[in-house]
Amino acid sequence: MEEEFNFDFSDDAQRSVERYEEMLRNQDQYFFDAHAFENIIDFYIEKNDPVKALQVTEYASNQHPYAAVFPVKQAHLYVATEQLELAFQALEKAEMLEASEPEIYVVRGNIYANLKRYNEALDNYHKALDMADATDEILLQIAFVYEKMMDYESAIVYIKRSLEQNMENKDGLYELAFCYDILDKQEESIKFYQEYIDKDPYSYAAWYNLANSYHKLDLFEKAIDAYDYAILIKDDFASAYYNKGNALVQLDKFAEAIQVYKQTFEYEKPDADTYCAIGECYEKLERMDEARSYYKKSVKMDSTMADAWFGIGVTLNFEERYFESLHFYRKAIDLDEENPDFWFAMADAYYKLGQMDKSAVAYEKVLEYNPVDVEAWLDYSTLLYELGKLREAADTISEAIKNNPDAAELYYRMVAYLFALGESDEALIYLETALVTDPDKHYILFEYLPQLQENGLILEVINKFMR
Template identity: 35%
Template sequence: MNENFEERDEVQATVRRFEQMVASNESAFFDLAEFESIIDHYTTNTQYDKALQACEAAVAQYPFSTELLIDRAQVLAMKGEYTAAATQIEAVALLDPDNPDVAVTRGIIATQRGDFSTAVDFFLGAVERAPDRDDIFFNLGLAYQSWQKYKSAAKYYKQSLRLNLDNDVAVQELLYCLEVSERLEANLDFFRRFTDEDPYSAIAWYNLGQAYYRAADYEKAVSAFEYAILIDNKFYEAHGYLASTYVSQEKYQAAIEEFALSYEKDQPTAEALCNIGECYEKLENWTEARRNYQRSIDINPEMDEAWFGIGIVLNAQERWLEAIHFFRKATTLYDESVEYWLALAAAEYQLGNVVSAVEAYDRATQVAPDNKEGWLNWSIILYEQGNFDGAIDLMRNAVEVQPAEAELYYRLCAYLLAAGRYREAYEVLENALTLDFSKHRLLFDYFPELESQRALARLIDQYRK
């Protein structure tokens, strides 16, 4: 097996041993390097409370270790406890002023505080003292990314990966910066170079696969992930990404088989089972979809996607009353998903629960005011109840939020016509026709009887190119 993965397995085993110690409230011995790897594991996975807990346990065993005191300061900064972090690092600076990690930690605190220029200066100072450390370049990338200077961020993430190809977070952040700055296609060679230099590096093929995946070149992504798996068939993350690539190609059966290989034997993860459930859902195999979603929840009751998935399955079977329970649970676990609120609203409306449906649509438009479905579906309820003025006011709000969305203007025009407010309707229609003439058919989809209105036809003809 690839040395990187052996190392990763060792870290996982050490973390499990530490968590058993915490759970049983007993003391166990860990050497300094083990504590460092535990803390690093938690910070990489943004589990800062656990990272701080590991720092406290480590400092209790090794009270004079400057490395651990520095780790503690960095974790405090990541948790947003800047004053405590600054106090801690200044105490270390008195003991060891030339330690590059003092500058790194000051940089992390400045980044977290939003003082990006100062952060960059600190990190560049650290680079001068330790030019071969990938984590310093990674932090430079993060500072520039937080500053929204994506080109500079990408430059330093690349430097970080040249020194350590096995930093998956750096890969993800680099790909994000390249996407945001629309430079992904032009930078695929950066990832290809690593496979050219070492064709037997599973991680190089895996990273290249991720780059192709993000560039939506799914055929090449499949090939790259297959190479990674060929080199190391226990590369679970590569199996997971290959499965996701198959999902993007709508090859759901192939995806199911790969998701089932994305974890250790007989140790399925909640994420993998939820993904398998979604694939069965796409195949309309409701029984297997629900079974896998439920297994996902059994492992992790906080898995909002799985609760939502069962709701979707029940919804497809027109079992709306049961679906509502699962949709509501999903919104409780993750309140910021417009998809969850829209599904809940639609199910409530199917059962005639108008008040609950309106409340859910209201929440959907708060969560994602730029999602037109919430506004459109909410307005239909008001219109069907004969509340034309309410529907009109709602759509006026919608067009204020999304002034470039033609469909909202056409719907507003339809409601104004229904209310007999013709002059206003024609003004709105002119806006709609200017924005997107081709969508004028929507007006007649909403109200077929409007096709016979000559004044309307004449106005539309004036905008016909």
């Protein structure tokens, strides 16, 4: 049974293909004009059969030895089959036949770009620019080379030139967004897309990229408005729904976000990321059964979704099923060993189960991967304090302060530990530092050790700073 193909060939083109295949069956030699050969070559390219397409280019070159189009097509096919030396040879032949054909230099530029010979690639693209009538795609190729060279400023220049010629080029709009993002120039990005939309208000890609720029600047309301415009223009734009859902999450609008995430399923197949995002929203709404259901859907679809395994553990932890939660935290850590949030959750679960040694090991992992997590330092020191390791607790807070010198909570906690160790003079020095850093948080000291409210020295120092 012959395979069916859904490309739109004219009747003449179809007859050319049939006649060519008849020639092969009869082991004969038929004559085809150059246009017919191009159609036959394109047919086999569409069928993803580069070997047969190359065979046609041989026949075509023999019958039309002065037509540059066939060695150019050969070069394309040699590139596709990773025969780069033959591709270069074909391009040399094409250049001898018709040196003003821009496609020769585009293909050669592509080969050099893939070989990371960027300057030679740029030289060829610029030759093509001088010869071509339509240059928007060539300008975009130049931009891609500059991106590979990590010269994003130059890439932006060429992408903009490309878009000036073809405002419908969605690839250009997305590449521009990528370059602005790398350079962290969201304000410039917003200005460009606003000006672009003034010229082409129905460009869903421009609205989408504008929304993403707002999103990166934490302007979530504006981002949502721009995503809505993108969706209004292209109502099956699944990525816009997904990112709008993410923006709603940032505004704590979790129920709305769930509905928007689910809308993506109308336009593309559900994926593990979206299931996980919905699970997180249900988790934030404390609807743990539904959260767990979506997390399970996520890991069933993609067993490497660490966040979803972690999410299952969080829902169990919420229900005080600490021992069960540990299994899922371990699954998450196996996939993402350096994630401090996963280790923090595991440390907390072990602590609640009274397995202090294992909790301590997990806290050390948290702090190894995220030494600026003030809460983790405080919790770890609490664990040490409860184990009667007062000096280790104080040393831990000392290390915490080195990593977080502006965190008043740490200084107040150090005061408590030093008083517990009987080192009141040093404790008062830390107290003064804490009050200078943030006097309004002095209540933390009394929450941790209520008996210090009766300490005259402490009250005297606090009153001096609170006047």
